[in-house]
Amino acid sequence: MALQDPSFEGILLVDKPSGITSHDIVDRLRRKLRMKKIGHAGTLDPLATGLMIMLIGKATKVSQFLISLDKSYEGTFKLGVETESQDSDGEVVDERELPSELSEKEIKEVMKEFLGDQYQTPPMFSAKKIDGVPLYKIARKGKTVEREPRFIRINNLTLNKWTTPFGQFFMDCSKGTYVRTVFHDLGQKLGFGGHLTALRRTKIDQFSIEGVNTLEEIEQMGTAELQSLLIPVHKAVPAHAF
16 A cells, blocks of 8 residues: 555554554554654553554654653552563562552552652663663663653552552553653562553543554555544644644
8 A cells, every 4th residue: 555645644543562662563554554754652662552642744743742741551560579671571580478468558658659740760671872872772781870860740640459469550640751660669669579560551641542443453454544543733733832
């Protein structure tokens, strides 16, 4: 399918599957649409699923505005086990037995400490660059370097269910927040360690995951059906962002 029509541009919402990178989605859409000018407005880790805003054609010009929007997530975490990547994709580096008296109430109380404006240190296993080198490449060599904390904001952090040693949560936060780091740090504060086991992005500001097509569904669509999914930039972004 060759889509050389310059009018084929806008915002495409995609439900990302687990096990692939955000850039993999860009590559697959480039092959599908036979276009190079495709980007996204915020990454998801390979482990994560859910809402991604893909930018087609001239829509790539408003990426900075869309990246800055607040995001919502739901997922699960596990206490008592730390991993090198702070999620279940990494190797276990420490395990501790949870005390039988650890309660849902206690976890909720500590969660409250993560609300509001704060500084968060990016994890070593991340795409953030130091002197042009992604941190994960340094981490894979067994090295650790100093990282500058980043300003973030957590608007909502709710424990929806606790079944030892797993918790289900909802979280609403600012751009640049490493969700897995929140649960690594939660485990540290509780004294038992912890890591993220599943993550799904459900909302980015006005955009919701409800009714959004999967990448596989989009790859099977014809030109007309795909074009009908595109959201015009002017409907999603205020004029001052252009």
